[in-house]
Amino acid sequence: MQQRNIRNFSIIAHIDHGKSTLADRLLEHTGAVSQRDMSEQILDQMDLERERGITIKLQAVRLLYQAKDGQEYMLNLIDTPGHVDFTYEVSRSLAACEGALLVVDAAQGIEAQTLANVYLALEHDLEIIPVINKIDLPSADVDKARQQIEDIIGIPADEAVLTSAKEGIGIIDVLESVVQKVPPPTGDATAPLRALIFDSHYDAYRGAIAYVRIMEGEIRERTKIKMMSNGKVFEVAEIGTFGPRMTRSGALCAGEVGYIVAGVKNVKDTRVGDTITTADQGAVEALPGYRRANPMVFCGFYPADNGEYEELRDALDKLNLNDGALTFEPETSEALGFGFRCGFLGLLHMEIIQERLEREYNLSLITTAPNVVYHVNLTNGDIIEIDNPSRLPKATEIASIEEPFVTARVILPNDYVGQVMELCQGKRGIFINMEYLDTTRVNLIYEIPLSEIVFDFFDLLKSRTRGYASFDYELVGYRTAKLVKVDVLINATIVDALSFIAHIDRATPRGRELTSKLREIIPRQMFEVPIQAAIGQKVIARETIKAMRKNVLDKCYGGDISRKRKLLEKQKAGKKRMKQVGNVEIPQEAFMAVLRID
Amino acid sequence: METSVYIHIPFCRAKCYYCDFLSFAYSATNFSPRDYVRALIKELSIRGQQLSDAGIMVSTLYIGGGTPTALPTVELATLLDNCHRYLPLSSPEWTVEANPGTITPELVKLLGQAGVNRISLGVQDLDDHRLALLGRLHTAARAQQAFLLCQDSFPSVSLDIMAALPGQTEAQLLTTLATVCDWAPQHLSVYGLKVEEGTPLATQVASGHLQLPDEDETLAMFLSGRQFLQAQGYQHYEIANFAQTGHRSLHNQTYWHNHPYLGLGLGAHSYWQGRRLENTCQPELYLQQLAMGQLPLAVSHAVTREQEMEDTMMLGLRLLSGVRFDVFQARFQQDLRHVFAKEIKHLLALGAIVTDNTAIRLSEAGLPVANLVFAEFLR
Numbered sequence: 001m002q003q004r005n006i007r008n009f010s011i012i013a014h015i016d017h018g019k020s021t022l023a024d025r026l027l028e029h030t031g032a033v034s035q036r037d038m039s040e041q042i043l044d045q046m047d048l049e050r051e052r053g054i055t056i057k058l059q060a061v062r063l064l065y066q067a068k069d070g071q072e073y074m075l076n077l078i079d080t081p082g083h084v085d086f087t088y089e090v091s092r093s094l095a096a097c098e099g100a101l102l103v104v105d106a107a108q109g110i111e112a113q114t115l116a117n118v119y120l121a122l123e124h125d126l127e128i129i130p131v132i133n134k135i136d137l138p139s140a141d142v143d144k145a146r147q148q149i150e151d152i153i154g155i156p157a158d159e160a161v162l163t164s165a166k167e168g169i170g171i172i173d174v175l176e177s178v179v180q181k182v183p184p185p186t187g188d189a190t191a192p193l194r195a196l197i198f199d200s201h202y203d204a205y206r207g208a209i210a211y212v213r214i215m216e217g218e219i220r221e222r223t224k225i226k227m228m229s230n231g232k233v234f235e236v237a238e239i240g241t242f243g244p245r246m247t248r249s250g251a252l253c254a255g256e257v258g259y260i261v262a263g264v265k266n267v268k269d270t271r272v273g274d275t276i277t278t279a280d281q282g283a284v285e286a287l288p289g290y291r292r293a294n295p296m297v298f299c300g301f302y303p304a305d306n307g308e309y310e311e312l313r314d315a316l317d318k319l320n321l322n323d324g325a326l327t328f329e330p331e332t333s334e335a336l337g338f339g340f341r342c343g344f345l346g347l348l349h350m351e352i353i354q355e356r357l358e359r360e361y362n363l364s365l366i367t368t369a370p371n372v373v374y375h376v377n378l379t380n381g382d383i384i385e386i387d388n389p390s391r392l393p394k395a396t397e398i399a400s401i402e403e404p405f406v407t408a409r410v411i412l413p414n415d416y417v418g419q420v421m422e423l424c425q426g427k428r429g430i431f432i433n434m435e436y437l438d439t440t441r442v443n444l445i446y447e448i449p450l451s452e453i454v455f456d457f458f459d460l461l462k463s464r465t466r467g468y469a470s471f472d473y474e475l476v477g478y479r480t481a482k483l484v485k486v487d488v489l490i491n492a493t494i495v496d497a498l499s500f501i502a503h504i505d506r507a508t509p510r511g512r513e514l515t516s517k518l519r520e521i522i523p524r525q526m527f528e529v530p531i532q533a534a535i536g537q538k539v540i541a542r543e544t545i546k547a548m549r550k551n552v553l554d555k556c557y558g559g560d561i562s563r564k565r566k567l568l569e570k571q572k573a574g575k576k577r578m579k580q581v582g583n584v585e586i587p588q589e590a591f592m593a594v595l596r597i598d
Numbered sequence: 599m600e601t602s603v604y605i606h607i608p609f610c611r612a613k614c615y616y617c618d619f620l621s622f623a624y625s626a627t628n629f630s631p632r633d634y635v636r637a638l639i640k641e642l643s644i645r646g647q648q649l650s651d652a653g654i655m656v657s658t659l660y661i662g663g664g665t666p667t668a669l670p671t672v673e674l675a676t677l678l679d680n681c682h683r684y685l686p687l688s689s690p691e692w693t694v695e696a697n698p699g700t701i702t703p704e705l706v707k708l709l710g711q712a713g714v715n716r717i718s719l720g721v722q723d724l725d726d727h728r729l730a731l732l733g734r735l736h737t738a739a740r741a742q743q744a745f746l747l748c749q750d751s752f753p754s755v756s757l758d759i760m761a762a763l764p765g766q767t768e769a770q771l772l773t774t775l776a777t778v779c780d781w782a783p784q785h786l787s788v789y790g791l792k793v794e795e796g797t798p799l800a801t802q803v804a805s806g807h808l809q810l811p812d813e814d815e816t817l818a819m820f821l822s823g824r825q826f827l828q829a830q831g832y833q834h835y836e837i838a839n840f841a842q843t844g845h846r847s848l849h850n851q852t853y854w855h856n857h858p859y860l861g862l863g864l865g866a867h868s869y870w871q872g873r874r875l876e877n878t879c880q881p882e883l884y885l886q887q888l889a890m891g892q893l894p895l896a897v898s899h900a901v902t903r904e905q906e907m908e909d910t911m912m913l914g915l916r917l918l919s920g921v922r923f924d925v926f927q928a929r930f931q932q933d934l935r936h937v938f939a940k941e942i943k944h945l946l947a948l949g950a951i952v953t954d955n956t957a958i959r960l961s962e963a964g965l966p967v968a969n970l971v972f973a974e975f976l977r
Binding site: 526527548549550551552554561564565568571572583 | 965973
């Protein structure tokens with residue numbers, strides 16, 4: 001199809017503002033999917049995504065639309081993941097588009113995540129079409145939503161499309177706006193091939209499949225292609241488009257969106273943001289913006305049953321095929337045995353992987369508290385990266401420690417500004433800016449250590465604003481801070497998996513809270529168990545679990561034997577899910593307890 | 599060959615507030631004791647025939663409940679007659695459980711003439727206020743009368759005494775025990791009140807109407823009660839049981855030695871030919887099955903050799919004499935010190951058990967936390 005009849009666009013929206021429903025309606029209206037075949041929200045294919053109502057993996061779909069001007073258009077809708085962990089993926093999918101629908105909930109207005117993604121879209125010079133959705137709600141306030149779009153984002157909103165995706169209102173208007181306002185792609189079809197990978201997935205039979213937007217040139221089957229980030233060469237076996245199922249087309253031209261199958265065995269060779277060119281006479285310069293996905297949050301995954309180590313490794317291998325951002329390396333803990341230190345883009349990413357391991361692979365896991373990567377400057381001049389607190393060198397060998405900082409953007413009703421500022425200060429935040437979005441809502445910007453965000457920031461933010469705040473963050477860099485490692489000793493033995501790194505001013509209160517939490521979580525044993533928190537040799541907190549005094553004194557007669565056995569087995573089964581450190585049985589949740597202290 | 603037989607009578611005059619045993623208050627059921635005893639006799643005849651055929655004699659017989667003595671006298675008499683008729687008895691230890699409120703001279707005479715030689719009286723406490731709180735029908739005075747009646751007619755009388763009752767103090771328990779010791783029963787079962795889910799007591803505790811002694815108080819009651827009874831000449835031979843010389847319960851030792859036994863009646867459990875069996879708990883089903891001449895089994899599963907070893911430890915360690923190495927060896931042709939080497943090492947390190955050349959047993963420290971010790975032996 002001619003470039004002038006192609007439109008590439010994405011949808012920017014906050015969770016729950018109706019992105020998936022709108023996408024579904026667009027599919028229906030263009031006949032890409034018959035209503036009968038619709039399972040709700042086609043674009044979110046993973047069960048987990050549907051359950052959580054968020055998009056994790058990107059999807060793309062081609063819509064053929066007969067516009068009111070009588071011409072047929074190819075509209076490529078490129079979906080973006082809706083979570084702060086996946087900001088980079090969002091920026092790549094936006095880079096593949098010329099326009100974006102900005103969906104704003106008529107009742108709720110703009111949220112932080114939307115704003116962050118709008119800024120990304122503006123950086124890519126995208127044409128932004130405001131869509132005010134959920135106009136059918138009694139609480140809808142279209143004028144206010146319009147005003148917000150103009151005040152906050154600074155784009156005219158008088159022509160905003162009014163829709164109710166749920167009720168099917170305004171869908172044609174959306175399609176017409178895309179045709180009329182989103183510019184057609186302009187890439188030179190005769191130039192050397194440059195295709196931007198905006199997503200990929202692993203297929204057990206065909207290997208890693210790259211989702212691409214052809215920026216320049218064209219690509220055909222049996223062409224030898226090169227990944228520009230690592231120079232690896234593959235031969236194209238199949239090319240096609242998304243309709244929404246993968247449909248073979250044999251070739252893709254500048255401006256088009258589709259998939260490439262090229263016998264790529266590892267999803268890491270189809271990295272999001274990478275540029276594909278031809279092996280012969282290829283482009284010299286890659287498309288801008290490629291960045292390896294760097295894990296920001298780490299934690300230990302250990303099989304609750306040590307016998308499941310191999311199964312855990314296989315499961316991680318399989319997940320990794322589809323998720324190049326997940327990293328894992330074997331590690332050993334004295335307390336937990338053999339496991340893996342895993343790296344994630346963020347907390348949600350971590351939770352998703354953890355859930356998938358437990359749900360899809362039926363593994364029972366012990367997860368250690370998540371932490372960030374520290375840069376440690378040693379006294380001998382070396383610089384090392386630490387992703388596991390227990391590996392921090394001795395204090396005498398450390399010159400300084402740097403930790404990652406993020407810019408946090410919180411949008412909230414002005415009633416809660418005081419509480420949230422207090423929260424941010426308490427999390428060692430540095431105030432950057434505050435602006436009123438309208439008479440009732442505020443955009444608050446702080447720089448905060450990522451470790452504090454990982455810790456419990458999000459939960460506290462939600463509880464302090466009754467869920468009315470939205471939040472987004474972005475890494476700004478590493479900064480030196482006075483950080484110390486706190487060890488936890490249970491019955492005089494250091495439990496490595498419980499060590500954590502904290503700011504020196506926070507170490508003692510956190511040590512106290514953790515020991516007190518552990519005292520509640522660890523069941524009483526036959527003997528008294530001291531729990532201590534220590535910095536080096538110095539004990540900063542101490543609690544004692546009293547010995548179990550009595551657990552007996554009942555009758556046991558004939559009929560009771562099976563029942564008694566069942567009770568004891570239950571007691572025993574509880575213990576099986578515990579880890580033995582020295583003589584002490586520690587339940588799994590103890591290893592996450594560090595997260596639940598305030 | 600000898601074995602033990604238990605017969606369950608699932609009827610009471612009223613349900614005690616703490617009870618979650620399988621038993622029906624007459625006022626709350628249409629289930630007829632007459633139909634029940636008829637079915638029970640059918641079961642007795644089937645099992646009795648099997649025992650006779652196999653040449654196995656019944657050396658202990660225990661009729662429990664519920665309240666066996668709450669049966670209409672004519673039904674109880676029929677049952678006792680039929681025990682003689684169908685079971686191959688070899689001058690057994692024959693126990694009947696009784697509620698003090700049901701004991702009359704006529705009943706004592708009936709039981710004595712039938713050959714019952716041991717009575718287990720559910721005295722529980724000697725404080726009328728607390729007895730009422732538990733939903734017991736009798737008073738302290740009635741309990742004493744019942745005991746005196748039984749003492750003259752039976753060579754062995756056992757009293758059940760409960761500890762850790764709502765509002766009870768250590769001193770009060772000791773007063774109860776002192777009074778009871780003055781009566782000089784041959785056997786005492788002393789055990790802590792256990793609040794079972796779904797009972798009226800559980801509701802009252804949950805709502806805060808009743809307060810139970812805390813763990814330390816309960817432990818103190820257990821330890822000082824034990825000390826007191828030992829000073830009075832009772833041997834503490836099982837976690838909850840005390841006896842004068844020659845009066846340990848043979849029937850219950852069958853359970854604790856993990857020996858086979860047959861349980862008859864509604865919901866009764868058996869350990870028979872290497873299987874754990876459970877009779878149905880549903881009255882209609884129980885009657886129907888037996889009317890058709892079938893055993894009313896609801897559950898039957900084989901006990902593996904490993905489970906048998908574990909059960910032998912879990913039950914045997916309840917006895918203060920512990921589990922003897924030679925007895926274990928003779929039964930399994932394996933040394934228990936090897937089979938449970940890891941567990942024994944762990945428990946010895948904790949000081950929860952002691953061993954010598956002959957046996958392994960709970961230590962003084964292990965006794966109050968025996969459940970933790972038992973659980974170690976389950977794999």
